[in-house]
Amino acid sequence: AQSVTQLDSQVPVFEEAPVELRCNYSSSVSVYLFWYVQYPNQGLQLLLKYLSGSTLVKGINGFEAEFNKSQTSFHLRKPSVHISDTAEYFCAVSDVRSGGSNYKLTFGKGTLLTVNP
Amino acid sequence: DGGITQSPKYLFRKEGQNVTLSCEQNLNHDAMYWYRQDPGQGLRLIYYSQIVNDFQKGDIAEGYSVSREKKESFPLTVTSAQKNPTAFYLCASSDGTGGIGELFFGEGSRLTVL
Numbered sequence: 001a002q003s004v005t006q007l008d009s010q011v012p013v014f015e016e017a018p019v020e021l022r023c024n025y026s027s028s029v030s031v032y033l034f035w036y037v038q039y040p041n042q043g044l045q046l047l048l049k050y051l052s053g054s055t056l057v058k059g060i061n062g063f064e065a066e067f068n069k070s071q072t073s074f075h076l077r078k079p080s081v082h083i084s085d086t087a088e089y090f091c092a093v094s095d096v097r098s099g100g101s102n103y104k105l106t107f108g109k110g111t112l113l114t115v116n117p
Numbered sequence: 118d119g120g121i122t123q124s125p126k127y128l129f130r131k132e133g134q135n136v137t138l139s140c141e142q143n144l145n146h147d148a149m150y151w152y153r154q155d156p157g158q159g160l161r162l163i164y165y166s167q168i169v170n171d172f173q174k175g176d177i178a179e180g181y182s183v184s185r186e187k188k189e190s191f192p193l194t195v196t197s198a199q200k201n202p203t204a205f206y207l208c209a210s211s212d213g214t215g216g217i218g219e220l221f222f223g224e225g226s227r228l229t230v231l
Contacts, residue, residue, distance in 0.1 A: 009157065034218045043121070043207055043222025044160075051217060090159060094218060105218060109159040 002027035002093045004108035012114045015083055021076040021111045023091035030096040033074040034105070035065055038088045047089070050074065061085070086115045119144045123208050123223035130195075130202070130230050138193045138226045140208035147212065149191035150220065153177060154205040163206075166191055195228060203230045 007022040025031060032051050036044040048059025055067040065076045074091060091108040121142045130136045142149065151163040162175030166185040180199025185191055191210075195202045205227050209220040 032218055036220075041225070041227075043209070043224050044220070045222070046219050049218050092218065105162075105220070107160040109157055 002031060002095050002106050004091050004093050004106055006089075006091055006108035006111045008111050009109070010112045010114065012116060013081055014116050016080050018079050019077065019081050019085075019113065021089050021091075021113065023074045023076065023108060025072050025074065025091075025093045027072075027093065027095055032094050032096060033065075033067060034092040034094075035059065035063070035074075035076050036090045036092060036107075037061075038090065038110075040087070044090060047076070081113070081115045083115050083117060085113060088112050121208055121210055121221055121223035123206075123226050125226060126224065128226060128228045130228065132230055133197045135194055135196050136228065138195070138206055138208075138228070140191045140193065140223060141189055142191075142208075142210045142221075142223075143189060144210055144212070144221060145188070146210035146221070147188070148210060149185070150209045150211075151175075151181070151183065151191070151193045152207045152209065154207055154225075160207065163193065202228055204228060 003026045005024045013019050034049045035047040037047050038044045048057045050057045050067045058064045063078050067074050088110045090110050092105050094104045124139045148167045150165045152160040154160050161177050163181050164183045166172035169188050172183050172185050182194045205225050207225045208223045211220050
């Protein structure tokens with residue numbers, strides 16, 4: 001079974017500063033990795049995903065993430081954040097053996113990003 | 118516009134009462150899911166359905182029930198057997214032939230037990 005650890009429950013930053021949200025995973029097999037964003041009182045929206053190939057993945061709203069197999073990490077980054085990026089961010093993992101079955105997605109506990117003026 | 122509609126957005130219930138949360142999608146997706154979200158706990162899968170008239174228990178199915186009589190609809194009943202039902206409930210769907218890991222979520226239903 002796989003698991004996901006989001007190392008920070010809250011990350012406060014100032015507008016236009018860079019940000020990194022950390023995610024580590026544990027799995028005995030190859031994995032697919034995802035980042036979702038949840039704005040207040042809304043559902044989740046897929047930001048980006050890593051399935052295979054290039055380890056640097058670009059997503060929506062200027063976010064990107066880098067898959068590091070040796071460190072079992074998939075950290076999310078943005079070079080300059082805006083007030084509108086304030087939201088909760090979830091890292092998720094599923095193992096390749098599941099063939100991408102979405103009911104086998106395991107979510108982390110989330111990181112609340114607060115962007116201050 | 119295509120999407121997932123959950124209702125009601127807010128619901129209050131007395132202890133001992135069953136409540137049903139509605140989830141409707143017009144994305145023509147085969148698979149639908151119910152998640153429970155508690156502060157600091159992430160999302161936990163309650164039930165999922167990959168096809169009409171079939172559904173499977175997720176990680177925390179006790180005290181919940183579902184039905185999938187139509188492709189578009191996947192209602193969740195929170196029964197009186199659920200010991201701690203106050204939570205935010207999210208419905209999602211996915212296209213079985215589409216993107217891996219790409220779930221489409223509704224805006225959620227917040228249930229409070231008084």
